[in-house]
Amino acid sequence: MSESRKAFWSGVRAEFPLLVGVFPFGMIYGALALNAGLSTLASQLMSSIVFAGSSQFVTAQLVHDAAPGFVIVLTIVVVNLRHMLYSASLAPYLKNLSLKWKALLSYLLTDEAYAPSILKYEEEGITPVSHWFLLGAGFSLWFIWQISTALGIFLGATIPKDWPLDFALPLTFIAMVVPALKNRPMIAAALSAGLVALLAYSLPFKLGLILAALAGITVGTILENKK
Amino acid sequence: MNIWLIMLIGGLLTFGMRFSLIFLFGRFEVPETMRKALHYVPPAVLSAIIVPELLYPSGNLDLSFGNTRLLAGIIAMLVAWYTKNTLLTILAGMAGLLILQIFYT
Numbered sequence: 001m002s003e004s005r006k007a008f009w010s011g012v013r014a015e016f017p018l019l020v021g022v023f024p025f026g027m028i029y030g031a032l033a034l035n036a037g038l039s040t041l042a043s044q045l046m047s048s049i050v051f052a053g054s055s056q057f058v059t060a061q062l063v064h065d066a067a068p069g070f071v072i073v074l075t076i077v078v079v080n081l082r083h084m085l086y087s088a089s090l091a092p093y094l095k096n097l098s099l100k101w102k103a104l105l106s107y108l109l110t111d112e113a114y115a116p117s118i119l120k121y122e123e124e125g126i127t128p129v130s131h132w133f134l135l136g137a138g139f140s141l142w143f144i145w146q147i148s149t150a151l152g153i154f155l156g157a158t159i160p161k162d163w164p165l166d167f168a169l170p171l172t173f174i175a176m177v178v179p180a181l182k183n184r185p186m187i188a189a190a191l192s193a194g195l196v197a198l199l200a201y202s203l204p205f206k207l208g209l210i211l212a213a214l215a216g217i218t219v220g221t222i223l224e225n226k227k
Numbered sequence: 228m229n230i231w232l233i234m235l236i237g238g239l240l241t242f243g244m245r246f247s248l249i250f251l252f253g254r255f256e257v258p259e260t261m262r263k264a265l266h267y268v269p270p271a272v273l274s275a276i277i278v279p280e281l282l283y284p285s286g287n288l289d290l291s292f293g294n295t296r297l298l299a300g301i302i303a304m305l306v307a308w309y310t311k312n313t314l315l316t317i318l319a320g321m322a323g324l325l326i327l328q329i330f331y332t
Contacts, residue, residue: 024314042230049238054269059237061276069228076237079272080244082265087248088257095252106246167296167324168317170280171303173273175316178307186270193271194278201288204286209275216271221264 007129009137014116019140020072022112023148028172029056031153032033035165036064040153047069049147051142054112054176055079061169067206077109078213086114090134105131184227189220275300295331 001009026047034041036115038060046056055076062072086109089194094102124130181187193216200208248255281300282288289297303320310316 028313028317038230038318040236046234049234050241051238052241055237055274055279058272058276059233061280063230066306069233071309073236073240075272078239078268079243080241081268083241083245084247085257085262085265087245091249091252097267102249103246105316106244106249108239109245109249122275164324164328167280167299168321170277170296171317171320172299173277174303174320175313176306177273177277178304178316179311180270185267189267190274192268193274197275197278198282198288201283206314209272212275212278213268213272216274217264219259219266220267220271224263225265 004132006128007127007132008136011120011133013104013136014120014133015112015137015140018112018115020143022141022144022156025053026148027152027155030149030154030167031156031159032057032152032165032169032172032185033060034153034156035159036093036169038063040157043153044146047145047179048142050076050108052076052080052083052186053145055168061173062206063191064166064169064211065206067209069164070227071206071210074210075213078210082111083109085117086111089118090114090121091124094131094134096126101131102224105134105138108135108142110138110141112141124181164204184222185220189216192216192219241274295324297326298327 017088029047029110030043033046033056034040038046046059050056050059058075058079059072062075087106088112090105097105113134116137120133121130155193156165181190194213195212197216198209198213201213202208203211231286248257277300281297282290282294284294284296292298302323303316306312306315308318
């Protein structure tokens, strides 16, 4: 087996435990996006056009709530901003690649592809085939994400329409937030965002959401700086 | 705005952020404050979505015990806190909502 192929499969293997966790998540996304009112095609293609789990859930919720387009786009940007950190962190290890490789690996750069790759690169540094590792991790995740979305859409279509399945979206968000509330700045960020969202609910265009998110981020950052 | 346009712009901007510093390597650093602030994006954005979903179930503020979504949401929060399991949290919240709805009607 060639060195590049070995590096690719080693990326796939490193990604495997993450794939197990991502699979049900992709299915939940597929079922809920459909239930939130997106078409089958839009639900499926969002998984390859946006390809970023939490922002896809948030988009489905905001489409369901009939939020205006610019608020949805702005929210996608805020939720996905963290990818700039991954981009910065991997950049030194990808600096010698062609623009095509850089673009392809950027497209595949998710939380789950970043995690095993940065560990590998910090340990072994740049080799002539090291980018194949990230390709293996990123592509296997991409593949599983498409399959699990499709399966979720398929199963979601069999759930009766009168079930309150739309409630599963906020429940998914609760499952994401609550375990992350480990210290005071995190708790304060969540509480202040929630409070502003409550008070600013009647603002037009769902602007309360953006205002609340900014308030939470600001409070969390200020409290962390005070420590 | 059309859903396809939203996805296209959202997707392009997401790609742009992923590509940004790989492309600009050596010419731009992420400021420290932004690095810190990004940790608070998930709890802030998600709480900003959760709270109105629980407190304004039908578009009006409802803080009463008759608000089944609020009660089911609290059940889900407790399950999330103690199990840290996504699937269990969703199942507990949905089961809670269905049982409460039967109970109240």
